[in-house]
Amino acid sequence: MTHTLAVRLDSLGDVLVTGPALRALAATSERLTLLCGPRGRPAAELLPGVDEVLAWEAGWIDPEPQPVRAADVLGLAADLERRRIDRAVVFTSFHQSPLPTALVLRLAAVPWVGAISEDYPGSLLDLRHRVDDDLPEPERALALARAAGGALLPTDDGRLAVRPDVFAAEPPLRPGYVVLHPGTSVPARAWPPEHFRDLCAALTGRGTPVVVTGAPDEAALTAYVASGSVGVVDGASAGVVDLGGATDLAGLAAVLARAAAVVVGNTGPAHVAAAVGAPVVSLFAPTVPARRWAPYGVRRVLGDQRAPCRDTRATRCPVPGHPCLSGVAPQDVLRALDDLCGRSDREPAAGRSIP
Numbered sequence: 621m622t623h624t625l626a627v628r629l630d631s632l633g634d635v636l637v638t639g640p641a642l643r644a645l646a647a648t649s650e651r652l653t654l655l656c657g658p659r660g661r662p663a664a665e666l667l668p669g670v671d672e673v674l675a676w677e678a679g680w681i682d683p684e685p686q687p688v689r690a691a692d693v694l695g696l697a698a699d700l701e702r703r704r705i706d707r708a709v710v711f712t713s714f715h716q717s718p719l720p721t722a723l724v725l726r727l728a729a730v731p732w733v734g735a736i737s738e739d740y741p742g743s744l745l746d747l748r749h750r751v752d753d754d755l756p757e758p759e760r761a762l763a764l765a766r767a768a769g770g771a772l773l774p775t776d777d778g779r780l781a782v783r784p785d786v787f788a789a790e791p792p793l794r795p796g797y798v799v800l801h802p803g804t805s806v807p808a809r810a811w812p813p814e815h816f817r818d819l820c821a822a823l824t825g826r827g828t829p830v831v832v833t834g835a836p837d838e839a840a841l842t843a844y845v846a847s848g849s850v851g852v853v854d855g856a857s858a859g860v861v862d863l864g865g866a867t868d869l870a871g872l873a874a875v876l877a878r879a880a881a882v883v884v885g886n887t888g889p890a891h892v893a894a895a896v897g898a899p900v901v902s903l904f905a906p907t908v909p910a911r912r913w914a915p916y917g918v919r920r921v922l923g924d925q926r927a928p929c930r931d932t933r934a935t936r937c938p939v940p941g942h943p944c945l946s947g948v949a950p951q952d953v954l955r956a957l958d959d960l961c962g963r964s965d966r967e968p969a970a971g972r973s974i975p
Contacts, residue, residue: 624649625700625708625730627721628656628664629681631805632869632888634757635660635667636895637916638711640778641761643669644770645709653703657682662869663888666782666895674699680720681712693724700728709768710735711761714753714912715933719744734768736760754909758916780895780916782873787896789874793861797829798957799876799898801884802845803838806935809886811903811945813844819883819950820848823957824860831879833872833889836865881957885945890915899960901953905937905944906930920956922948 624645628638635656646652646669653672656664659682661675676696679688708730710718718735722744725733734747741748749767751760762778772778802816823830830849834842842864849860867875872889876882877896884890885903893900894915902918904910906925914921927944929937937944 622649623651623704623706625705626654628711629678630657631659632663633891635663636780636891637757638761639667639780640758641765642667643776644765644772647773648770668781668783697724697727705730707732736764754911756916757912782895786870786873787877791875793831794829796880797831798823799831799833799879799882800845801833801889802841803834804885804887808907808934808937809905811885813841815950816845817848819953820845820860822950822954824849830860832862834864839864881960883953894918901956903945907932907934920960
């Protein structure tokens with residue numbers, strides 16, 4: 621029996637983009653356990669192929685880490701040792717090291733450990749894989765899984781995915797709605813709220829229903845965006861539904877799955893939208909490379925990818941006026957939405973677009 625442990629200790633989006641790699645490992649394992657960070661657990665529970673989810677906060681990965689304590693590390697190692705892991709694959713992004721995690725796995729007596737590592741691993745890794753760091757994150761992870769012996773099933777197209785039961789939910793929403801998700805995990809990645817509000821007004825003004833989504837701590841933001849609704853157009857209701865704080869991640873996935881399109885920044889729900897196959901207009905700040913982190917498979921990425929904040933990994937915009945995204949007007953997004961939804965009578969989007 622092959623019991624594989626996959627490790628991805630980051631946030632929602634990081635876990636979601638590792639999905640194809642996890643399916644490749646699951647296809648070559650009797651059992652697949654995923655060790656993730658607490659921030660990534662809701663996403664982990666949506667992924668096909670995963671038999672068990674464990675959550676643990678890693679002080680060398682979490683963006684707001686607690687102190688590393690020996691008792692916590694040794695407790696995790698003891699728990700993993702009891703599970704009799706046969707192989708472990710540690711997934712990271714290009715700026716992270718897998719070696720602290722690999723050390724914990726060696727303490728857990730895991731006999732085989734693989735990871736992508738630029739640093740000399742000594743005896744911590746059995747597989748030290750190398751890749752082109754300009755790969756999209758899902759492809760980067762899948763390359764490691766394949767090097768570790770994983771293989772996608774012939775019927776698996778390698779795209780992001782969620783469990784089939786997510787699609788069973790039927791949100792009581794008017795068909796043809798566009799989802800606006802204005803929140804982001806860090807301010808540098810946010811499209812201006814007033815632009816979202818104006819877009820809401822423009823969509824409802826031409827009869828398109830709008831659903832605004834967000835986390836509980838984004839309720840004030842979603843209410844502001846939803847206040848742009850014009851309500852009734854030509855005698856027909858074209859209102860907006862504010863779901864800020866009203867759904868868990870599975871519920872959000874069900875809402876996104878039935879959307880005509882989704883407008884969202886570089887944040888976890890963008891990857892949820894890609895995983896459920898929704899057309900996405902990605903408002904992407906270039907603080908990290910879009911070629912790596914744009915929602916996988918999307919056809920419309922707006923935002924100035926040559927702005928001065930490029931590749932800075934800034935969490936707050938270092939450039940006055942936030943020009944990379946504030947320069948994308950609501951009309952630019954409308955044109956991108958029309959193009960995605962097949963309205964050929966509209967002009968192409970004016971914002972910078974990456975295929």
